[in-house]
Amino acid sequence: MQPQFFNIINDELRGSEKTHAVTNPRTEEDLWPCPIASTGDFEDAVVAAQKAFTTWSRTTVPERQALLVKLAEVLEQNVGELSEILSKETGKSAILAAIDVNASIAQCLYYSKTALEDEVQYEDDTTRVVATHMPLGVVGAICPWNFPLILSNIKVVSSLVTGNCVIVKPSPFTPYAVMKWVELSRGVLPPGVFQVLNGGADLGALMTLHPGIAKISFTGTIATGKRVMASCSKTLKKVTLELAGNDACVICPDADLDKTIPSVASGGFFNAGQVCVASKRIYVHESIYDEFLERLVAEVERGYAIQEDANAPSVFGPVDNKMQFEVVKGIIEDCKKNGYNIVTGGKTQAVTAAGKGFWLPPTIVSKPPEDSWLVKEEQFGPILPILSWSDEDDVIKRSNLSNAGLGASVYSADLAQAERIARRLEAGSVWINQSERPNFGAYFSGIKDSGFGGEMGQQGLLSYSHTQCLHFAK
Numbered sequence: 001m002q003p004q005f006f007n008i009i010n011d012e013l014r015g016s017e018k019t020h021a022v023t024n025p026r027t028e029e030d031l032w033p034c035p036i037a038s039t040g041d042f043e044d045a046v047v048a049a050q051k052a053f054t055t056w057s058r059t060t061v062p063e064r065q066a067l068l069v070k071l072a073e074v075l076e077q078n079v080g081e082l083s084e085i086l087s088k089e090t091g092k093s094a095i096l097a098a099i100d101v102n103a104s105i106a107q108c109l110y111y112s113k114t115a116l117e118d119e120v121q122y123e124d125d126t127t128r129v130v131a132t133h134m135p136l137g138v139v140g141a142i143c144p145w146n147f148p149l150i151l152s153n154i155k156v157v158s159s160l161v162t163g164n165c166v167i168v169k170p171s172p173f174t175p176y177a178v179m180k181w182v183e184l185s186r187g188v189l190p191p192g193v194f195q196v197l198n199g200g201a202d203l204g205a206l207m208t209l210h211p212g213i214a215k216i217s218f219t220g221t222i223a224t225g226k227r228v229m230a231s232c233s234k235t236l237k238k239v240t241l242e243l244a245g246n247d248a249c250v251i252c253p254d255a256d257l258d259k260t261i262p263s264v265a266s267g268g269f270f271n272a273g274q275v276c277v278a279s280k281r282i283y284v285h286e287s288i289y290d291e292f293l294e295r296l297v298a299e300v301e302r303g304y305a306i307q308e309d310a311n312a313p314s315v316f317g318p319v320d321n322k323m324q325f326e327v328v329k330g331i332i333e334d335c336k337k338n339g340y341n342i343v344t345g346g347k348t349q350a351v352t353a354a355g356k357g358f359w360l361p362p363t364i365v366s367k368p369p370e371d372s373w374l375v376k377e378e379q380f381g382p383i384l385p386i387l388s389w390s391d392e393d394d395v396i397k398r399s400n401l402s403n404a405g406l407g408a409s410v411y412s413a414d415l416a417q418a419e420r421i422a423r424r425l426e427a428g429s430v431w432i433n434q435s436e437r438p439n440f441g442a443y444f445s446g447i448k449d450s451g452f453g454g455e456m457g458q459q460g461l462l463s464y465s466h467t468q469c470l471h472f473a474k
């Protein structure tokens with residue numbers, strides 16, 4: 001039987017006169033009708049959330065944390081169904097789709113044990129000041145398509161543990177798994193606390209403008225993030241922006257290549273490069289450049305070849321949607337037009353035998369110019385430039401961009417050198433001797449155009465709360 005999908009408002013399933021269907025990027029088959037929320041649906045969801053907030057905000061942290069454990073159980077009981085839906089809408093392999101669900105379970109469990117606590121901020125003979133953390137109200141979670149569950153769920157669990165209500169808007173490219181997740185979790189939380197609405201830019205814009213929404217947590221492109229911030233300013237909403245990165249990866253001459261090569265291949269080509277903190281520019285010390293390039297190409301051709309069967313044990317896949325497919329194809333064509341040295345991949349036509357799906361082969365380009373499209377802008381797809389360096393100050397200067405600062409990585413056998421470089425890289429997170437993977441226990445935020453504020457870890461919860469100071473006279 002065909003699965004059905006609903007907007008969830010006040011714990012009720014709601015269809016819509018307007019629907020759309022997503023294309024499975026692996027096969028180009030059309031998936032299931034998905035209801036598009038109307039303005040009326042949105043207004044109803046805000047009213048339900050505001051009503052729920054009056055009692056939900058007064059629950060205790062342990063009460064809310066116990067419910068996060070229940071949410072984790074719901075996810076756990078439905079890993080199979082949710083992974084299958086997610087695999088179809090994103091084109092991810094079965095193992096990649098399961099990672100999205102399992103990491104969401106881990107997020108729920110992490111916040112079932114982590115919360116903000118009251119703290120004495122000042123004390124003398126006459127006064128004691130205690131900081132406590134109040135929920136904000138209704139949070140609007142506006143999400144992208146590359147990890148639909150993980151990236152929505154982090155906003156959901158952060159909202160819930162801090163006592164907020166949350167309305168999730170998944171990307172219209174990947175609405176299904178998130179909608180099913182909210183549907184399956186009905187009954188765990190009071191009605192109106194956790195709701196989902198499917199829609200595109202119009203609905204997102206409404207959320208950023210509505211005075212009944214206290215905070216927007218947004219993950220997506222820099223251009224949209226700037227629009228979101230401008231809209232949020234009209235009602236002075238709190239806003240968190242998790243935006244694009246163009247992560248540099250610096251390989252020092254003494255890096256252990258047996259470990260570094262697989263790690264860099266994964267950094268660049270896991271989920272076909274559609275990771276906000278994928279390694280997007282690789283800077284290899286010139287003394288090891290030729291060996292590194294040869295071994296990286298072999299590793300990528302071996303481990304990241306296109307496998308059309310979704311059940312193959314692969315962490316590579318197609319580009320998620322036609323729009324992004326055209327962007328990445330454009331970057332590959334630009335490299336060809338300019339005569340850059342494409343050492344593997346590069347095909348944009350007849351990539352698979354069936355000729356279906358938004359597939360592009362893993363593509364590596366040796367030493368394109370620093371001002372090329374591929375190096376300057378986020379590619380968010382399976383193409384990677386490999387550049388070289390010889391002077392530490394120079395590679396740091398080239399790594400630091402004016403328009404991005406999300407993540408970075410450094411590989412060296414000399415930890416002091418790696419740390420010295422890491423501390424000078426202008427990025428919110430730097431990984432040492434490992435590829436970039438956000439850890440839900442660690443604060444995650446982009447600097448420069450890569451974001452505003454941040455989330456994850458205990459510190460991330462501060463952006464979902466007002467810190468109120470209670471001044472006690474002694």
Ligand code: NAD
Binds near residue numbers: 151225
């Ligand atoms: P996008 O900006 O196109 O869309 C993101 C969301 O915003 C979608 O839900 C979309 O419907 C909505 N939206 C569009 N216009 C809007 C508007 N005017 N007002 C409000 N909402 C609006 O981004 P995308 O293509 O879905 O995501 C890919 C990008 O996200 C990449 O650049 C990637 O690096 C970035 N990303 C960042 C992180 C991070 O944590 N920093 C994580 C994942 C992805």
